[in-house]
Amino acid sequence: MTAPAPPSVAEALLRALRSLGIETVFANAGTDFAPIIEALCRIGNDTTAIPRIVTVPHENLAVAMAHGHYLASGRPAAVMVHVTVGTGNTICALMNAYRDTVPLLLMAGRTPHTELGHIASRNFPIHWGQENFDQAGMVREYTKWDYELRAGQNPQDIVARALEVALAEPRGPVYLTLPREVLADPCRVESRVPRATTVAAVEADEAGIVQAAEWIAAAKLPMIVTSHLGRDREAVPVLADLAQRFALPVAQAGATAVNLPASHPMNLGQAGGALLAEADCIVVVDSEVPWFPVRFTPRPGTRVIHLGTDPLYVRFPIRSFPADLAIAGRTRSSLRRLAAALAAAGGDERAREARRRVAAEFVERQRAARKAALEAGRAARPISHAWLAACLREQLPANALVLTELGLAADALALEAPGSFIGVGIGGGLGFGLGAALGAKLAEPSRTVVLTVGDGSYMFGNPTPFHFVSRAANLPVLTIVCNNRRWHAVDASTRLVYPDGESARAALMPLVALEPSPEFSKVAEASDAFARKVEDPAELPGAIRAALAAVAAGRQALLDVRVENGDRSSG
Numbered sequence: 001m002t003a004p005a006p007p008s009v010a011e012a013l014l015r016a017l018r019s020l021g022i023e024t025v026f027a028n029a030g031t032d033f034a035p036i037i038e039a040l041c042r043i044g045n046d047t048t049a050i051p052r053i054v055t056v057p058h059e060n061l062a063v064a065m066a067h068g069h070y071l072a073s074g075r076p077a078a079v080m081v082h083v084t085v086g087t088g089n090t091i092c093a094l095m096n097a098y099r100d101t102v103p104l105l106l107m108a109g110r111t112p113h114t115e116l117g118h119i120a121s122r123n124f125p126i127h128w129g130q131e132n133f134d135q136a137g138m139v140r141e142y143t144k145w146d147y148e149l150r151a152g153q154n155p156q157d158i159v160a161r162a163l164e165v166a167l168a169e170p171r172g173p174v175y176l177t178l179p180r181e182v183l184a185d186p187c188r189v190e191s192r193v194p195r196a197t198t199v200a201a202v203e204a205d206e207a208g209i210v211q212a213a214e215w216i217a218a219a220k221l222p223m224i225v226t227s228h229l230g231r232d233r234e235a236v237p238v239l240a241d242l243a244q245r246f247a248l249p250v251a252q253a254g255a256t257a258v259n260l261p262a263s264h265p266m267n268l269g270q271a272g273g274a275l276l277a278e279a280d281c282i283v284v285v286d287s288e289v290p291w292f293p294v295r296f297t298p299r300p301g302t303r304v305i306h307l308g309t310d311p312l313y314v315r316f317p318i319r320s321f322p323a324d325l326a327i328a329g330r331t332r333s334s335l336r337r338l339a340a341a342l343a344a345a346g347g348d349e350r351a352r353e354a355r356r357r358v359a360a361e362f363v364e365r366q367r368a369a370r371k372a373a374l375e376a377g378r379a380a381r382p383i384s385h386a387w388l389a390a391c392l393r394e395q396l397p398a399n400a401l402v403l404t405e406l407g408l409a410a411d412a413l414a415l416e417a418p419g420s421f422i423g424v425g426i427g428g429g430l431g432f433g434l435g436a437a438l439g440a441k442l443a444e445p446s447r448t449v450v451l452t453v454g455d456g457s458y459m460f461g462n463p464t465p466f467h468f469v470s471r472a473a474n475l476p477v478l479t480i481v482c483n484n485r486r487w488h489a490v491d492a493s494t495r496l497v498y499p500d501g502e503s504a505r506a507a508l509m510p511l512v513a514l515e516p517s518p519e520f521s522k523v524a525e526a527s528d529a530f531a532r533k534v535e536d537p538a539e540l541p542g543a544i545r546a547a548l549a550a551v552a553a554g555r556q557a558l559l560d561v562r563v564e565n566g567d568r569s570s571g
Contacts, residue, residue, distance in 0.1 A: 064435025
């Protein structure tokens with residue numbers, strides 16, 4: 001009787017991933033995957049031994065899925081791609097993850113080193129064409145760590161090191177290359193019980209907290225600016241309590257999470273940045289870009305405090321926002337300690353009441369503006385963003401998670417629950433939304449996941465692979481394409497730079513139109529989605545109701561909503 005072959009390094013790698021907490025691998029295979037595929041067949045159906053492997057037929061989509069999985073659950077995932085070419089296809093999504101401080105393990109095969117002498121030696125023409133002198137160089141700008149698995153090493157040690165680096169603050173992606181010969185070799189080292197590495201949270205300096213409290217207490221109109229504090233769901237009630245107790249208006253600069261419940265009296269939303277000109281103390285909390293210096297600079301004498309795990313965003317090449325005080329520490333605990341220090345510092349209750357009146361008047365003006373926009377857009381053609389937001393908001397299930405990529409903005413959706421919104425970050429690699437929605441659904445399968453996405457971002461997101469994965473992996477989501485048939489961001493940015501230029505007066509601005517628009521519903525129907533094009537505003541409530549019913553029944557859905565070319569934040 002022939003003794004069974006010893007486990008390969010590929011098998012040991014898969015087992016190491018699971019033992020170290022990786023539950024899911026989003027994979028796009030190539031010729032370098034032969035040892036991985038053999039290992040999967042040897043292991044068989046033992047789903048407790050290795051991660052779930054999800055086939056994703058585009059690498060950009062795979063990384064976006066890992067991104068959304070982490071934002072929804074707080075648990076990192078892994079991505080496995082094909083050598084240099086697969087790595088190249090990840091770069092836009094990897095840039096987004098890096099700027100969003102999302103920990104993920106990106107693994108790529110390595111073209112075989114050897115031309116003969118090994119069972120895994122080169123045997124396809126591409127094995128010569130796909131080799132780089134420095135494969136990791138392609139992604140070193142957007143990863144915290146890169147390494148190549150070598151012969152004789154314990155895969156468990158290498159994966160453990162990769163995840164330690166990825167999860168250390170500020171978090172981010174790491175990159176591991178896997179030569180085919182090494183994966184095919186027998187594993188000569190024994191796996192050990194994985195060591196549970198706990199990285200203690202960075203806590204703020206007490207002197208900094210006290211100084212910040214003194215400045216805030218002495219200010220007439222102190223304000224908070226945040227963008228993504230709400231990624232830590234437990235930080236939301238802490239901010240809500242701080243803002244309410246001490247009457248601190250909160251402006252949200254490009255919110256990518258529910259940072260405060262929409263109904264909170266101190267929540268000024270995106271428009272709250274207009275009040276910064278009156279502030280004499282500004283506390284920037286978890287916001288990479290709290291304002292645009294070309295439009296606004298704090299007035300002389302205004303104290304500016306930055307607070308967060310990486311308050312100065314040291315990985316950004318240039319970021320020149322003024323900072324009188326930068327406090328590095330975990331946001332949630334820093335805000336709790338700031339509240340205690342403010343209580344000790346005292347302060348003028350009349351000034352707090354004045355701030356409450358300022359906030360209430362500002363919120364009321366914004367509410368009236370949204371109501372007027374809704375009334376004006378209720379029957380408009382093309383469909384208004386305000387009407388679309390109102391219809392969606394009315395029918396969202398209680399457990400819904402809404403993602404958006406140049407679709408509907410957080411203010412328009414007016415969500416209350418922490419963790420109910422994920423917005424695209426500032427990385428700028430379009431195509432985030434589709435994959436992020438699938439990753440979020442996989443991470444939290446009991447929730448209804450809704451994605452609102454611009455038509456350009458939908459095309460960037462690899463829609464055919466997206467709909468394929470949604471069906472094949474049983475991840476039903478509702479996608480609402482806010483289809484204005486143009487690159488609105490390109491149009492708007494050109495008008496900001498040249499408000500009186502020829503481009504602003506042009507009947508058709510070059511490089512902006514996306515017409516004739518594809519029939520996106522047909523793309524979705526190819527993967528058995530419920531799909532409908534909506535042009536009549538009167539049909540929109542029924543279309544959303546039917547689409548949500550399809551998703552609840554386990555079928556993906558897409559609505560191609562033909563919207564105005566206007567401000568997506570109204571509503």
